[in-house]
Amino acid sequence: MNDRNPIIFVMGVSGSGKSTIGLLLAEKLHINFFDGDDFHPKENVKKMAEGIPLDDDDRQGWLERLNLLALENSEKGAIIACSALKTKYRSILQKGLEKKLHFVYLKGSFDEIMARLRQRQNHFMPPALLQSQFDTLEVPDDAITVSIMLTPDEITDQVIAQLKNKKAPL
Ligand SMILES: Nc1ncnc2c1ncn2[C@@H]1O[C@H](COP(=O)(O)OP(=O)(O)OP(=O)(O)O)[C@@H](O)[C@H]1O
Numbered sequence: 239m240n241d242r243n244p245i246i247f248v249m250g251v252s253g254s255g256k257s258t259i260g261l262l263l264a265e266k267l268h269i270n271f272f273d274g275d276d277f278h279p280k281e282n283v284k285k286m287a288e289g290i291p292l293d294d295d296d297r298q299g300w301l302e303r304l305n306l307l308a309l310e311n312s313e314k315g316a317i318i319a320c321s322a323l324k325t326k327y328r329s330i331l332q333k334g335l336e337k338k339l340h341f342v343y344l345k346g347s348f349d350e351i352m353a354r355l356r357q358r359q360n361h362f363m364p365p366a367l368l369q370s371q372f373d374t375l376e377v378p379d380d381a382i383t384v385s386i387m388l389t390p391d392e393i394t395d396q397v398i399a400q401l402k403n404k405k406a407p408l
C-alpha cells in the first residue's frame with residue numbers, strides 16, 4: 239500500500255457528506271479531490287433530477303470512468319466522492335488498485351440525512367430519492383466507517399487515524 243498517496247473512495251448515500259468530507263480530507267492529506275457527481279453523464283443527472291433512481295446499467299459506465307480516474311491518479315493519490323452503494327459497484331471501482339485503495343463509509347440514519355437533504359439548496363438530487371438510496375445500499379464490512387453525527391473535522395481526523403492503523407489493504 240502506498241501510505242503517503244492513497245486512493246480513497248468516500249462512499250455512502252446521497253447527503254451523507256461525501257463531498258464535504260472528501261474535500262476536507264483532501265485538504266488535510268494534500269491530495270486531489272474529485273467529486274464523482276461531476277462524472278455522471280447528463281442522462282444520469284437528468285434522470286435523478288426527475289426523481290427516477292439510477293439502475294445498474296445507468297451506473298456501469300460511470301463506475302468504469304471513476305475506476306479509470308483512480309488508476310490515472312494511482313501515483314499521486316486522490317480522494318473520490320462516489321456513492322458506491324453495492325458490493326459489485328465497489329469491485330468495479332477497485333479494479334487494478336486493490337492494494338492502494340480504501341473505502342471510507344459515511345454511516346448515518348435515514349432521518350438525519352433526510353433532514354440535511356431538506357436543508358441543502360441548489361442540488362439536482364431530490365430528497366425523495368433517499369429511500370431508494372438506502373434500499374440499494376449494501377453496507378460494506380471492510381470499509382473505514384465513521385458516523386456522520388461527528389463534525390467534519392472529527393470525521394476526517396478519525397479517517398486519518400484509521401488509515402494509519404490499517405495494516406491490511408482492502
Ligand atoms: N458531518 C456533518 N455534520 C453536519 N452537516 C454536514 C456534515 N457533513 C455534511 N453536512 C451537510 O450535509 C449536507 C449534505 O452533504 P454533502 O453535500 O457533502 O453530501 P453528499 O454525500 O456529497 O451528497 P450527494 O451525494 O447528494 O452529492 C450538506 O448541506 C453539508 O453541508
Ligand SMILES: O=C(O)[C@H](O)[C@@H](O)[C@H](O)[C@H](O)CO
Binds near residue numbers: 275320321
Ligand atoms: O449512485 C447513485 O445513485 C448516485 O451516485 C447518487 O448517489 C448521486 O449521484 C449522488 O448521491 C448525488 O446526490
